[in-house]
Amino acid sequence: MWSYAFRRVLMTIPTLLLVITVCYLMLHATPGGPFDSERKISAAVLANLQAKYHLDLPLWQQYLYYLKSLLQGDLGASFRYADWSVNDLVANALPVSLAIGGGSLLLSVFIGVGLGIIAALRQNSMVDYLVMLVGNLGSAFPSFIIGPVLIMIFAIWFPLLPAGGWNDYQLAYMVLPMALLTFINVSTIGRVMRGSLIEVMNSNFIRTAKAKGLPMRTIVFRHSLKPALMPVVSVLGPLAISSITSAVVTESVFSLPGLGKLIVNGASNRDYTLVLGLVVLVTVVAVVLNLLVDLAYALLDPKIRY
Amino acid sequence: MLRSKQKAAAEAIAANVGAVAVDGRSPWRDARERFFRNKAAVLSLVILTLITLACVFGPMLLQHSYEDTDWEAMSLAPTLLNGHYFGTDELGRDLLVRCLIGGRISLMVGLMATIASVTIGIVWGATAGFLGGKVDTVMMRIVDMMYAVPYLLIAILMVTLLGREFYLVVLTITVFSWMDMARVVRGQTLSIKSKEYIEAARAIGVSTSSIIFRHVVPNLLGIVVIYTTVTVPGVILTESVLSFLGLGVQEPMTSWGVLIEDGTGVMETTPWILLFPAAMLSITLYCANYIGDGMRDALDPKDR
Numbered sequence A: 001m002w003s004y005a006f007r008r009v010l011m012t013i014p015t016l017l018l019v020i021t022v023c024y025l026m027l028h029a030t031p032g033g034p035f036d037s038e039r040k041i042s043a044a045v046l047a048n049l050q051a052k053y054h055l056d057l058p059l060w061q062q063y064l065y066y067l068k069s070l071l072q073g074d075l076g077a078s079f080r081y082a083d084w085s086v087n088d089l090v091a092n093a094l095p096v097s098l099a100i101g102g103g104s105l106l107l108s109v110f111i112g113v114g115l116g117i118i119a120a121l122r123q124n125s126m127v128d129y130l131v132m133l134v135g136n137l138g139s140a141f142p143s144f145i146i147g148p149v150l151i152m153i154f155a156i157w158f159p160l161l162p163a164g165g166w167n168d169y170q171l172a173y174m175v176l177p178m179a180l181l182t183f184i185n186v187s188t189i190g191r192v193m194r195g196s197l198i199e200v201m202n203s204n205f206i207r208t209a210k211a212k213g214l215p216m217r218t219i220v221f222r223h224s225l226k227p228a229l230m231p232v233v234s235v236l237g238p239l240a241i242s243s244i245t246s247a248v249v250t251e252s253v254f255s256l257p258g259l260g261k262l263i264v265n266g267a268s269n270r271d272y273t274l275v276l277g278l279v280v281l282v283t284v285v286a287v288v289l290n291l292l293v294d295l296a297y298a299l300l301d302p303k304i305r306y
Numbered sequence B: 001m002l003r004s005k006q007k008a009a010a011e012a013i014a015a016n017v018g019a020v021a022v023d024g025r026s027p028w029r030d031a032r033e034r035f036f037r038n039k040a041a042v043l044s045l046v047i048l049t050l051i052t053l054a055c056v057f058g059p060m061l062l063q064h065s066y067e068d069t070d071w072e073a074m075s076l077a078p079t080l081l082n083g084h085y086f087g088t089d090e091l092g093r094d095l096l097v098r099c100l101i102g103g104r105i106s107l108m109v110g111l112m113a114t115i116a117s118v119t120i121g122i123v124w125g126a127t128a129g130f131l132g133g134k135v136d137t138v139m140m141r142i143v144d145m146m147y148a149v150p151y152l153l154i155a156i157l158m159v160t161l162l163g164r165e166f167y168l169v170v171l172t173i174t175v176f177s178w179m180d181m182a183r184v185v186r187g188q189t190l191s192i193k194s195k196e197y198i199e200a201a202r203a204i205g206v207s208t209s210s211i212i213f214r215h216v217v218p219n220l221l222g223i224v225v226i227y228t229t230v231t232v233p234g235v236i237l238t239e240s241v242l243s244f245l246g247l248g249v250q251e252p253m254t255s256w257g258v259l260i261e262d263g264t265g266v267m268e269t270t271p272w273i274l275l276f277p278a279a280m281l282s283i284t285l286y287c288a289n290y291i292g293d294g295m296r297d298a299l300d301p302k303d304r
Helices: A001-027 A043-054 A061-072 A084-119 A126-140 A143-157 A171-201 A204-212 A217-253 A259-268 A272-300 B002-022 B029-037 B040-061 B095-131 B132-148 B152-162 B166-175 B177-191 B195-203 B208-244 B255-263 B272-299
Strands: none
Touching: A001 A171, A001 A272, A001 B132, A001 B152, A043 A204, A043 B095, A061 B208, A084 A126, A084 A171, A084 A204, A084 A259, A126 A143, A126 A217, A126 B272, A143 A171, A143 A217, A143 B166, A143 B208, A171 A217, A204 A217, A217 A259, A217 A272, A217 B152, A217 B208, A217 B255, A259 A272, A259 B152, A272 B132, A272 B152, A272 B255, B002 B029, B029 B040, B029 B208, B029 B272, B040 B095, B040 B272, B095 B132, B095 B166, B095 B177, B095 B208, B095 B255, B152 B208, B166 B208, B177 B208, B208 B272, B255 B272
């Protein structure tokens, strides 16, 4: 187990280096420098500026400086927002994304697992059809269609909630974005949970438990829940990452000041360092999440031996 | 007497064999029949064909152009009177023609990126599967790495840096769409390589090229077809997300994602500008998913 964990941790390093290097080189190959402004700068000032940011060095040294500052947790300065470092921008945006994304993921685990259990135990009942319907809708309709439809229904036809925007973590502004993300996540978790519980309930050891005359409640909660949850754990990693990714869409739809909005604004303003910094940050988070899920999986499933 | 009996039996057997040969069915014919028995898949195929035909030929047949402003009809609701069957957008451009032109771009990106990523995936997976060993390990590690990366963000970075030309959007989407195919093809190649019927074919002296073309490729094709139909909706969806974020093809060109983004801004007053392209994209994705399911049911060898 420990050697597996060690190898698994080591494996993340080439992934991170690859992404950072490719992104850095792509950024470097783009024409235009950070000091190409309309205001002419004298040659001496330009030379000083370039020396300050190590731009006068060969590419590989610049790259090493960049890696060093990344290791120190410094994502660099923004091209477009004067006096703002990428770190400051992230510090403002991250909590918003975390609240919406993390909150909805937590919510959807409970709802998804709950609905999945009911659907699996009562196949072809109303709840079962509901889970299947939500699953189909959530996987077939893209979030940027479901989102506006939610706004249309709950903010325009029945003006119960604000159509978008942000007001200092006020709950009303968080309901619709969280509902959207939860809906999409529940569609995956519910389907996976339903399928895996049906499979577990058909297995031999559950038949034995039934034959012993155990009550249904004990069978479900003591015997079948843990093995049935394994596939759910394995989709949590991809789901968490897709929550980060779909934050890009959700935050655009509901105009929330989170990481997703930041990266889209950065992309349309051609704020290269900001986009690069965010991509690096999110990649690190995604790779670490994948790592955690794999390790959790190895811990939870006694059948897996490395 | 005995002779003639044996002869008669032999003839009967021969006749039977002949009858069986005439009645023989290829796996592909089986698959086709299974697919056409699946009503949802067939209906989806018909609808998707109609949408494609409308997108390709519709703009030539309709009276309005996708970039001309109709000064007398801005933000017009859907009507049958003056040819604006889907209404017009806030600049007075005919929404039906724009939906069809946008569909052309979306479907075209979908088609091209699918072809490109399927080709890369097959070559990558088959190479890794056939060569095995260290090469296989390294190639599959790279696939694992690509999976660990949050692709949409890197796609955004690529589109920001490279530009928003049509072929660059295709390239960006392709880079992150080939891994599923590579994995599946590799797995299939590995398992086919060690199957008994391959061994049997070797044992009776079938040449390597016949083994590959008669036994390996047909078994690979099924799964390739399945995963191609699964790739299409994913690719179309990625293109629409990029367009929706304003990072796809640029005005006056359009795609379903761009139209949906436009519609979102004005849905309070003129909801049809959102609803028509959203409906077209959703129907296309839904149909593509059903066709993929139908293909899987028809071609999956485990299901026989």
